[in-house]
Amino acid sequence: MTQPDHLVQYRHERGHAQSWDSADEDVRAFVDAWVDRLATELTPSDFVGGYLHGSLATGSFYRPKSDIDILFVVEQPLTPERRQDVALSMCDLSDRRLQVGDLEMSVLRRAH
Numbered sequence: 331m332t333q334p335d336h337l338v339q340y341r342h343e344r345g346h347a348q349s350w351d352s353a354d355e356d357v358r359a360f361v362d363a364w365v366d367r368l369a370t371e372l373t374p375s376d377f378v379g380g381y382l383h384g385s386l387a388t389g390s391f392y393r394p395k396s397d398i399d400i401l402f403v404v405e406q407p408l409t410p411e412r413r414q415d416v417a418l419s420m421c422d423l424s425d426r427r428l429q430v431g432d433l434e435m436s437v438l439r440r441a442h
Contacts (some may be wrong), residue, residue, distance in 0.1 A: 349389035350382060357386070360428050361398060368402055368435075371419055372412065378403035378440050397431035403440050 384399030
């Protein structure tokens with residue numbers, strides 16, 4: 331299987347894992363844009379925040395293979411229509427991701 335043309339091949343030296351603070355600038359910009367996009371697509375009064383977790387948050391992000399994980403917290407359950415909109419948005423973002431690993435997103439209610 332060939333990789334999409336926009337996925338740049340990066341050399342990643344052994345022992346040089348990235349964290350949010352040390353992540354490549356384009357990765358940080360992509361994550362910021364992802365959170366901003368979902369924040370505007372979700373009902374603004376219901377959006378609590380987007381929280382990075384997984385390897386990029388813990389300092390073990392390996393660009394050639396790691397995925398990017400974000401937990402979105404909302405006040406109210408998403409309607410079926412809103413879930414569909416978010417899913418389609420995720421597909422679009424996945425198609426434009428910067429690394430070989432995909433995107434992983436969870437949406438939870440604040441109460442949970």
